[in-house]
Amino acid sequence: MDSSADDSASFQTLPLEERLSHKLWKARQHAYNELETVFSRLSIGRFAESGVEKYWKRPEVFTGYVLDSNVVAQESAVKALHGLLDFMVTVPQIRELCQPSLLVENWVPALVEKGMTSSKAVTKETSMACVLLVVSLDDNIVNAIDCLVPIWDKKLPKLLTAALTVHVKLVEQFGFVNVSQQDKMRILQGLVSVLPKMCSHADKTVRNESMQLILQLCTWFDKPVLQELLLGKLKPIQQKDLDKLFESFQGSIPPSSTPSQFVWAVPAQNDAGANDLVLDSDEDHAMGLSGDGNGNGGAADDQPIDPYDMFPVQSILDKLPNNFYQNLASSLWKDRVAVLEEFHDQTLSKVKKLSASNENYSELINKFCSTITSDANLQAVQISTNSLDVLISALRSEYNQYALETLNALLTRSKEKKPTVADSIFNLLLNLSKYYKLELCLESVLTHMKNKVPQVKIVCSKFLFELLSSWAPTEPPYKTLVFSNLTAILSSLQPIVNDNQQAIRNEGFKCVAILIKIFDERELSTYLDKLDNLKRKKILELVDKVEIKAVPQQNSKPVAPQSQLKPAASVVRSQPKNGQSNLSSTIPSKRLATSPLKPTRSSTLNGNPKSSRLTSRSLTTPQLQNVEPPSHFQSSKINSLQTNTLSTSQVNISNRMSHLNEEVNKLRQERQDWLKERNEILSNLNHSKLQISKLNKQLNESETYVSNLQRQLQESREEVHNKDLKIKELEGAVGNADNLISHKPANSPISSSSSMNRGRLTATTLSPLRSTKNLTPQRIRSPSESSDDLPKRVNSLNLNNHMLQEESWKRAAEVTNQLKARIERMRAKSRSGFNNLGVD
Template identity: 25%
Template sequence: MSEDEKLLKEAKKLPWEDRLLHKNWKVRNDANIDLATVCDSITDPKDTRLREFGPFFKKTVADSNAPVQDKALDALIAYLRAADADAGRYAKEICDAIVAKCLTGRPKTVEKSQMVFMLWVELEAVEVFLDAMEKAIKNKVAKAVVPAIDVMFQALSEFGAKIVPPKRILKMLPELFDHQDQNVRASSKGLTLELCRWIGKDPVKSILFEKMRDTMKKELEAELVNVTGTARPSRKIRSEQDKEPEPEAVSEVVHSGPSKESAADVPQEIDEYELVDPVDILTPLEKSGFWDGVKAAKWSERKEAVAELTKLASTKRIAPGDFTEICRTLKKLITDVNIAVAVEAIQAIGNIARGLRTHFSGNSRFLLPVLLEKLKEKKPTLTEALTQTLQAMHKSGCLNLADIVEDVRTATKNKVPLVRSLTLNWVAFCIETSNKAVVLKVHKEYVSIFMECLNDGTPEVRDAAFSALAAIAKL
């Protein structure tokens, strides 16, 4: 028996950790091979040995000896195939070690590392996986960045957007578009196109294009023409693998003519709001001189101050905060003697409603009476601004039909016919864009209001009341 054989034979008597971290690389190599064999033999994910083995891998995958590191990855793959989501407790340290030590290795090492990442996603450690990818793409060595982008592409492509959150990937892409390495840029372009297949071209373009160089935009625009077909997940997370298959599909397909799609071919509804981070607008507003501007004697200065708020609030998603004083000020400005100032204030409210959504509910109820009262003005620009803002407040979830019953009842008794008719038009819009269950809860109150308005002396009010009744009848 050779010295090496004697050493390996004696080493097998040692505890797992001593073998896996032994000073002799051959012992470590042999230990990883044995560990992989044991993991392959485990059929119960609750086997207590899996808890024992889990902490070993954060060190073994970082082995300085390349062949041993390969065998450690083999053992980890076998371990993850045997384990269940409980193994996620070890995910962060293992993923960080792989990012630090494996992605610049030999092609086979990189490939096995990617297999490990995919198995972590399968075991529902997707957030840890994406945290690791955020670190990987910051590596100064381009050779380590490309595999990270490619495995995100693979994860999204195989598991789909319901498992791999597009928002996290969208946040990573901008810094990759300007990367010095052309392979990184090419991979990031491929990942962007894959995102388009899952969440649609428009959300991706809206969020990313403003952060791209013109050259990259042109390249992507040319490629986007070819993004058709239906994106379907081809792989399930472990906990779903034994369940009955459910049809699922999302796509960015523009169909012409009558649709004959099955339920499985309907594109996924993607809310762009959920894909972006909230933006603080209160801090820059304070610095803009808003509070002095809205008190200015000159109407142009008041309008300019509110226009700055309108601009800041045009961001897709606004960070919640205390907007109470701003809304008190806007309430006064709605009735400003200068129509341009009033229109600007109304538009600002609409933007805030779109950006804050349900976080603007209380302030929306506070502003609603004065907005409805303002419908009496016959200026088209004012009417248009009011209509857009009122619709935005409902569509964004700031107000629902139950919230506005009493305000509507009051407005339909307003002495100005225009207030009555335009309020009814708005309520008809709210009914048409509301969930049926919501309408059914309050339809009795609204029907009584509309029936009363059918006797109004003004034809426009009667017509609007009839349209509102028709909207309920369609449900």
């Protein structure tokens, strides 16, 4: 007990600097407490004498104090820092005396990592208060958020919770005030890449703080933006929890006022008589602080964030399915649909941003356009349309190099009547028109409006109406390419307006009505006079109903600006009163009012209103010469020379401007001719491709036909060979028969019993009629018959046998002749079939 008292007595007598770096934590704590007391008693007017500036000029000193290894001493150090910051925010022009960004980079990470993760509740609360105070000295919350980025790679739950809590408080207390658009996108992109992982963290506190941070972000950014970037990545249960947070949220989304505790905002609020630290969001953005410490600089960018700018550039050509182009050219519709569906579902549906500078999409888009134009399967057309829609949304303005081919393909296929396919095609046209503007689409639309298919006319008219309603020219409408092509537009609309189908006429009426609303009725009066009263009445009734989505510039004809009209009035007032007529004095003003290209100072130089850019002589010169006395002849001559010089210069300027206008018109005409030629070349190219595909198809059919003919020829040859073999066999048989006939005996007398027996055997063999089975019972010799008549019966039998042999030889000759005739017919038939096959 005595030793501890001795230690306390020993370090209390040490100087402050030694105690701050003492090895004993009690000595350091004692020094931190003393610093807190000093800061609380500092005089604002005489703080420079105390040497306290060293703590904000060298912020790393207090960083070491906050990182004290002893939790009790650390609590005292954090309290001392809070006392210092509490004093600093009361010092006038403190932002000029210190570097707020340097303070944030040194103190905020230390307070979050060591202070807000402490086991002592007081240390946590004081550390959070210190973070808010030091950030209030800065221009915005950008530096504080940037210095906490390394914490997201840590795994300690309490450290992640501390970082999320700081983010929630920063957004809640300061918002995105005075933050540029680029910094907003960068911060949001970093948070949306981290929050889905934090929302799925194993620690419940981390998950809850992540939800709170998402809620605060939703108060500042549009929900569609966060839906694309963040909310769509959350699990269904997490989205339900977030919906419950929105229901219990008391504030307004977006916030009606911006809570701001920045030091630079306090003087403006005090001057306005405000007692609290609340700054309207519009006023806050209007201040436009740039962070120079003086509140001067450009205003922060208030444009809404486009999620497209925050997506990374992806690649798709390396993810094409195997044999993609081969299957796309297959004659089987199932192969084409399968490969299109695979590429769309597995790759294109996940694409958000592409770049045409990284990959060449010409072949891919050409295949999609060919499928849309010529594929008979509507499912393939539908998938190709959806695929092109993804490519347009991912490439945006970079798609313009492929837009003309796509536009022609869509307008050609607009003849499709199936609602799902027709709607997809029209929606794709509208998506394409966001980046491929009216001036570029006009020629193709007018060309396809001449199509004879009613559905194509309707779609082209609807598309033209949408283009005109969303048209936002960058110059007065009367100077645009659309106005110069107004006659061509009306000529293309003429058949539409006069069509015999009411649906087509109505679309034409709407197009004419919106042209009237854009360019005024007087510009279309000649066209309207050609219509009958009923059609004219319907068109004029639609003029008030149609709406222009984009606000065009003033529709009046170009006039001189107000700055040019004032000198004209001064010219009238400066005219001499000696015999000057009002008519002559008003001529220069009229010329000025209708000549916006004329310099403003040309009418007032030297106070001489008589100069004109058309002539060097003034209309009042003779009268002035008569009134002026002779003594002023020299001065009038000088004035006349000056007038001539000014007039000559004005004429030169006018000639030069007219020459430039001619050059511009010539360039525009050349551009139109080039576009027309380009469209013709592309059209011819597409036609040639179609012809090539047809020829390839015919070639395949011809090859198939030739192969069939060759197979038939081979079969015919085999058949002819078989018939030849059969003919040879038959000829051999005929030859044998001929030999038998040629060896027939002339007369065979029957004189002996042996010959009788041989003849009987031959007859029995050749003629079945002589067989014992065919003999009648009467011809069978019975044993009872007498043997006396045996010679007579033998002679009769020999005679019958001879007759039977004669009949058999005749029948054999007849069969032989029939076989020969049959062989000749078969030969003739074979020769005829072979000749016919050779002709084919």
